Amino acid sequence: xxxxxxxxIQSTTLANxxxxxxxxxxxxxSVSIGAWIASGSRLERGAERGIAHFLEHMLFKGTExxxxxxxxxxxxxxxxxxxxxxxxxxxxxxxxxLDEHLPIAWDILSDLVLHPTxxxxxxxxxxxxxxxxxxxxxxxxxxxxHELFVKNLWRxxxxxxxxxxxxxxxxxxxREMLVAYHERxxxxxxxxxxxxxxxxxxxxxxxxxASFASRPTGRPIPAQGAPDLQxxxxxxxxxxxxxxxxxxxPARPIADDTRFSWYILNTILGGGMSSRLFQxxxxxxxxxxxxxxxxxxxxDTGCLAIYAGTSPETLSRVIGSxxxxxRDLKANPVPAEELRRAKEHLKGSLMLSxxxxxxxxxxxxxQSIFFGRFFSLEEMLQSIEGVTAENVLELxxxxxxxxxxxxxxxxxxxxxxxxxxxxxx
Numbered sequence: 001x002x003x004x005x006x007x008x009i010q011s012t013t014l015a016n017x018x019x020x021x022x023x024x025x026x027x028x029x030s031v032s033i034g035a036w037i038a039s040g041s042r043l044e045r046g047a048e049r050g051i052a053h054f055l056e057h058m059l060f061k062g063t064e065x066x067x068x069x070x071x072x073x074x075x076x077x078x079x080x081x082x083x084x085x086x087x088x089x090x091x092x093x094x095x096x097x098l099d100e101h102l103p104i105a106w107d108i109l110s111d112l113v114l115h116p117t118x119x120x121x122x123x124x125x126x127x128x129x130x131x132x133x134x135x136x137x138x139x140x141x142x143x144x145x146h147e148l149f150v151k152n153l154w155r156x157x158x159x160x161x162x163x164x165x166x167x168x169x170x171x172x173x174x175r176e177m178l179v180a181y182h183e184r185x186x187x188x189x190x191x192x193x194x195x196x197x198x199x200x201x202x203x204x205x206x207x208x209x210a211s212f213a214s215r216p217t218g219r220p221i222p223a224q225g226a227p228d229l230q231x232x233x234x235x236x237x238x239x240x241x242x243x244x245x246x247x248x249x250p251a252r253p254i255a256d257d258t259r260f261s262w263y264i265l266n267t268i269l270g271g272g273m274s275s276r277l278f279q280x281x282x283x284x285x286x287x288x289x290x291x292x293x294x295x296x297x298x299x300d301t302g303c304l305a306i307y308a309g310t311s312p313e314t315l316s317r318v319i320g321s322x323x324x325x326x327r328d329l330k331a332n333p334v335p336a337e338e339l340r341r342a343k344e345h346l347k348g349s350l351m352l353s354x355x356x357x358x359x360x361x362x363x364x365x366x367q368s369i370f371f372g373r374f375f376s377l378e379e380m381l382q383s384i385e386g387v388t389a390e391n392v393l394e395l396x397x398x399x400x401x402x403x404x405x406x407x408x409x410x411x412x413x414x415x416x417x418x419x420x421x422x423x424x425x
Contacts (some may be wrong), residue, residue, distance in 0.1 A: 009374045010201040018188035019215045020208050021364045023196040031197030032361040034094030035113045038190045038369055039221055042088045042158035047172055050165015051181050053086040054173055057124045063115040063123040074108055086163055089298055099198040114235040117194055118178045130170055141244045149246035149408035152234050157227035166260050187218020192368050196360035200250030226300035233420045234408040243311045247322060249399040251295060252303035255371050260383045261391040262295055267342040269293045269333060270306055276325050287314045312412050319422045326425040329396035333389035346384050373401050
């Protein structure tokens with residue numbers, strides 16, 4: 001074992017390659033602990049599309065030692081939370097409990113990850129559940145326009161495909177496929193354990209080692225090439241009351257040195273109630289109820305994406321208003337007062353988010369997997385403070401280019417005669 005220490009953050013790598021990272025928070029009584037698998041939907045191909053998400057569901061359906069009901073009762077009996085999610089690049093299984101119940105919670109969590117049974121009867125029932133989830137999302141135009149936007153933005157790449165999968169692949173999953181995928185992906189080479197709260201690092205390492213030390217290292221998941229960012233202009237006819245749009249421009253990967261400048265740019269543009277898009281499009285013009293921007297960042301690519309929902313008749317005005325903000329951000333440095341407001345918003349959001357053990361546990365995983373190092377709160381706050389108006393201006397000029405913008409609109413828009421000339425910035 002090779003321990004590495006940085007203040008209250010400690011990291012130990014077991015002999016089989018599994019990494020254990022903890023952060024001690026002695027002022028709380030809870031502990032959050034999670035198992036993070038460095039895979040996700042971007043790695044899936046062919047008949048496996050959606051398998052990471054499907055397997056995540058199946059791990060809660062019973063292990064060699066516990067039924068699904070046993071798992072639920074055991075967690076409830078200690079007042080804990082047990083959760084999981086699948087993203088494009090990660091799968092997480094995590095629990096939050098009182099510090100005194102950590103051994104029980106870890107026993108349940110590690111049992112889920114290591115010893116699922118993939119019962120054939122439960123498998124068939126879960127297909128029905130996930131197909132209903134798929135139908136639910138298909139009834140949501142915000143979900144549909146997002147998936148259509150991503151599909152065309154990164155066309156032909158794993159990032160373009162939906163996390164949930166598609167109906168034919170979901171229906172085609174077998175127990176043999178799940179077992180083979182679990183054996184291939186859920187190995188120490190691809191797993192990081194993170195924990196935060198009232199804990200002692202050596203105790204966490206001992207617990208994890210007792211569960212995982214005998215597991216062979218396995219093969220690391222091979223890296224996938226970066227996608228070629230497309231700039232499609234897509235209009236999808238659908239009978240809806242609103243026209244839903246996603247408009248995106250290129251951004252840098254998650255660990256890029258300019259990331260704090262991107263956070264500031266996103267905050268100024270559409271990251272809160274005082275943002276330019278919210279104030280202009282919603283408050284001043286009354287054209288939309290929902291308008292916002294978001295950074296979608298991954299290991300090797302990124303996109304600054306804007307969402308808005310408006311009536312078809314005002315769609316051109318909304319797009320024109322977004323273009324006007326792009327032009328202004330490219331032409332003029334952000335005023336000092338606005339830059340200060342964005343920095344304080346970011347700093348406040350960051351500090352508040354890191355008050356919980358679950359957020360700290362998640363932050364450890366993100367830093368370990370994507371950055372390979374750990375950043376103190378002070379270091380992150382200093383990085384936010386270091387962003388200048390010139391930094392933001394440079395990013396706007398780099399990203400907001402008419403031939404690099406991607407637009408997807410979903411709604412009753414067939415008759416509007418929209419074309420790419422709208423994206424003049």
